[in-house]
Amino acid sequence: MSPRTHLRVEGTDPRRRGHDRGRRTGAEIARTWRTYSELFEVAAAARGVTLDVPALALRCLAATSAWSPELAEEIEGVAEGAGVPLWVVAALNARTEILAVAGTPRGGECSTVVRTGPRALGGQTWDWHEELADGWHVQSVRGDTVSFTGITEHGILAKIGVNEAGVGVLFNILGHMDDGADGVPVHLVARRVLGGAESFADAIDILSGAPVSASTVVTVVTADRAACVELSPAGVAVIPPDETGRLVHTNHFIDPALAAGEFRGRAEPETYDRARLLNERLRDGHRLDDADDIAALLTAHHGDGAEVCCHPPVDAKLGARWATLATIAVDPEAGRLMLHDGGPCTARPSTWTTISAR
Structure with missing residues (x-):
């Protein structure tokens, strides 16, 4: 296995910090999103529901902005740096919440x-x-x-x-x-x-x-x-x-x-x-x-x-x-x-x- 990437992010401005993260990991973000998109589809199909992932992601982002505007700004920066829609990065950060809506059991997890x-x-x-x-x-x-x-x-x-x-x-x-x-x-x-x-x-x-x-x-x-x-x-x-x-x-x-x-x-x-x-x-x-x-x-x-x-x-x-x-x-x-x-x-x-x- 190749060495695991060690990303070093610095900066006091949240949007710039996010932009740097997105710029340097844009390809990886796109690849990870493709996998999550498939997982969301599998989860929704298993329960027989339709997931409006962009809407769910943006609702979570709005809640984040109200609670911690700096974190919302950092997410916006990641999307800009990676060149992907804002809702995609918001969905990645809210992947737990979106999977909760799907409601499918998960046979394993952390200890x-x-x-x-x-x-x-x-x-x-x-x-x-x-x-x-x-x-x-x-x-x-x-x-x-x-x-x-x-x-x-x-x-x-x-x-x-x-x-x-x-x-x-x-x-x-x-x-x-x-x-x-x-x-x-x-x-x-x-x-x-x-x-x-x-x-x-x-x-x-x-x-x-x-x-x-x-x-x-x-x-x-x-x-x-x-x-x-x-x-x-x-x-x-x-x-x-x-x-x-x-x-x-x-x-x-x-x-x-x-x-x-x-x-x-x-x-x-x-x-x-x-x-x-x-x-x-x-x-x-x-x-x-x-x-x-x-x-x-x-x-x-x-x-x-x-x-x-x-x-x-x-x-x-x-x-x-x-x-x-x-x-x-x-x-x-x-x-x-x-x-x-x-x-x-x-x-x-x-x-x-x-x-x-x-």
């Missing part, structure tokens, strides 16, 4: 683990469609309130990362019966945390005030604190570590009130199997001291009781080819992210790439 203490450490698998294995890059962004680094998909402003203030963000999709596509995209909420939060409290405030229309859990990790923040149009819940100082989150709500409107867990009960397996391993004394420990914890397949590390069936079609595209660990105290390109079962000490936000 997150965190150890708090004197020096917190967090990590996750990023599981997504195998067709998008070349649809993402590493990024380092400077020019906002704080600089940050992480990974994201082409055309999407942010996803998983850590900033120079030592605020780390991990990311799992959830599903609620009230989900739709008229709020701020969850990926842009993560972007605002990464570029604007200078403390744990800042991150919680940003997340708690975000007017989202689709559900996700953003796990915030700082040097000495962590919490899973479940976001939904039905409300927000902050999930603290357990009595051992650990957090495990997969793709269902933990908060009882939000769980009453659960969609994904009902459609995809394997999320409970993953959470149960990871919690059992931690109770049995599995260490979480470094990135290799995280990879070992997350290495689990069907024969182990849950598929934490995803491998797509050979005969699966578009929309069902789930793969673990990346394994990530964040060390907030050092302001660094460790990345393995692929699933945790293939991670070795020599395969980690370390990227610093400082």
Whole structure:
């Protein structure tokens, strides 16, 4: 595999920062959009609905503009730089919301683990469609309130990362019966945390005030604190570590009130199997001291009781080819992210790439 692109974006003007991103990744954005366009069609056909993707995307962009005009300007800059319609970049950033409208189950997704203490450490698998294995890059962004680094998909402003203030963000999709596509995209909420939060409290405030229309859990990790923040149009819940100082989150709500409107867990009960397996391993004394420990914890397949590390069936079609595209660990105290390109079962000490936000 060729080295993963590391995009470095700088500038205090959001539109110019976006224009630079779009100009330098225009071909990749166009390719990624073609794949998402097909995914939207497959999702809509499976449910028998018609998706007006441009309208949905622009509604989410309008909500973003009202909440954070700078992020909307940056998206406009990306579209200008890439030479694509504005609604295309808006749709990429709102891909979670658009897929929520389609309402199709997704047989797999991300698993997150965190150890708090004197020096917190967090990590996750990023599981997504195998067709998008070349649809993402590493990024380092400077020019906002704080600089940050992480990974994201082409055309999407942010996803998983850590900033120079030592605020780390991990990311799992959830599903609620009230989900739709008229709020701020969850990926842009993560972007605002990464570029604007200078403390744990800042991150919680940003997340708690975000007017989202689709559900996700953003796990915030700082040097000495962590919490899973479940976001939904039905409300927000902050999930603290357990009595051992650990957090495990997969793709269902933990908060009882939000769980009453659960969609994904009902459609995809394997999320409970993953959470149960990871919690059992931690109770049995599995260490979480470094990135290799995280990879070992997350290495689990069907024969182990849950598929934490995803491998797509050979005969699966578009929309069902789930793969673990990346394994990530964040060390907030050092302001660094460790990345393995692929699933945790293939991670070795020599395969980690370390990227610093400082």
